[in-house]
Amino acid sequence: DTGVSQNPRHKITKRGQNVTFRCDPISEHNRLYWYRQTLGQGPEFLTYFQNEAQLEKSRLLSDRFSAERPKGSFSTLEIQRTEQGDSAMYLCASSLRGPNQPQHFGDGTRLSIL
Amino acid sequence: DQQVKQNSPSLSVQEGRISILNCDYTNSMFDYFLWYKKYPAEGPTFLISISSIKDKNEDGRFTVFLNKSAKHLSLHIVPSQPGDSAVYFCAAAGNNDMRFGAGTRLTVKP
Numbered sequence: 001d002t003g004v005s006q007n008p009r010h011k012i013t014k015r016g017q018n019v020t021f022r023c024d025p026i027s028e029h030n031r032l033y034w035y036r037q038t039l040g041q042g043p044e045f046l047t048y049f050q051n052e053a054q055l056e057k058s059r060l061l062s063d064r065f066s067a068e069r070p071k072g073s074f075s076t077l078e079i080q081r082t083e084q085g086d087s088a089m090y091l092c093a094s095s096l097r098g099p100n101q102p103q104h105f106g107d108g109t110r111l112s113i114l
Numbered sequence: 115d116q117q118v119k120q121n122s123p124s125l126s127v128q129e130g131r132i133s134i135l136n137c138d139y140t141n142s143m144f145d146y147f148l149w150y151k152k153y154p155a156e157g158p159t160f161l162i163s164i165s166s167i168k169d170k171n172e173d174g175r176f177t178v179f180l181n182k183s184a185k186h187l188s189l190h191i192v193p194s195q196p197g198d199s200a201v202y203f204c205a206a207a208g209n210n211d212m213r214f215g216a217g218t219r220l221t222v223k224p
Contacts, residue, residue, distance in 0.1 A: 004157070042118070042203050042214030043158065054209060076147035079179075091157055100146045101163050103212065 002026060008090050012112045013082060020078045021109045025094030032075050033036035033103060034067055036060065036090040041093050049075060050097065079111075087113045097101075117141045118206050120215035126165070128223055131190040137204035140185065144206035144213075149178060149189045152201045159168050161202075162189070194222045 005024040013019055025032045030051050035043035046065070047057045051072035061067075064082075069075040079086055089110050093103035119138045135149075135221045145166040150158035158219040164178045164187070172176050177190045192200055201217045 006157075040123075040216060042205075042216050044214075045212060048210070085171055093157075100163070102160040102163055104160055105150075107157045109153070 004092055004094050004104055005104035006090075006109050008109055009107065010112070011114065014083060014114050015017050015082055017098045017109060018078065018080045019080055020076050020084060021090055021092075021111075022074060022076050023092030023094075023106060024074045025092070026104060027073075028096070029094035029104075030072065030097050031095045031101075031103075032069055033093040033095075034075070035093065036079050037091055037108070046077075062089040082111075082113050087111055117144075118213045118215040120202075120204060120205060120218050120221045122218050123216070124219045124221070126221045127190045127194050128224065129196055133189075133194045133198065133220055133222065134209055135189040135191075135202050135220065137187050137189075138185060139187075139206045139213075140182075141206070141213075142185070142209070144208040146207040147178070147180060147187050148205045149176075150177070150205065150214075151198075152203060152206060157205055194220075196222050196224050198222050213214075 007022045033048040034046040037043045049069040064080045067077045089108045093105045093107045095101040095103045118152045148163040149161045151161050152158045162176045180187045199222050201219050204215045
């Protein structure tokens with residue numbers, strides 16, 4: 001199965017620490033998206049890449065958040081100086097370029113801030 | 115701003131009957147609509163989609179209907195099966211922006 005892969009599946013850390021998540025998209029997909037999901041809500045868009053270019057960022061993405069996709073393949077999402085409110089499921093999705101292309105999601109990284 | 119709304123947090127149906135999940139959107143710039151299914155501890159799985167030039171798309175037991183004038187879409191599952199029990203999210207996309215509803219938990223009783 002060559003679906004979207006996310007690591008780690010779970011991350012528990014103390015408030016104030018930095019965390020980094022990795023996403024490996026479906027290999028032929030050139031678009032990659034990051035979302036955040038909290039309990040009882042749908043996924044909320046954070047940012048997206050087309051190849052290595054970060055084309056859009058949500059205002060939800062504060063200065064403590066940074067995402068990279070250096071070679072247009074895998075992506076990392078880093079959160080610096082984590083806060084309690086950062087506790088959530090972080091989802092990655094990928095899609096082909098072009099209109100009307102569905103996004104395919106990974107199983108997410110669940111972040112818990114102690 | 116809730117641009118995509120699923121007003122029913124839960125729905126329970128009997129096996130073999132029809133399940134109808136509803137979704138409303140506010141932004142007329144959306145031109146592509148999707149339904150995702152989510153099991154616990156897994157990411158959302160793409161189910162079916164429809165572009166704004168159509169009013170119906172069917173894939174096996176799943177049919178999505180789009181009413182653009184009402185800004186409303188629905189997912190019909192018939193016949194419903196216990197394995198369909200999951201949270202269903204609708205999503206609306208346009209201009210590289212995709213918004214999700216809060217989800218409807220479907221329970222199909224044997």
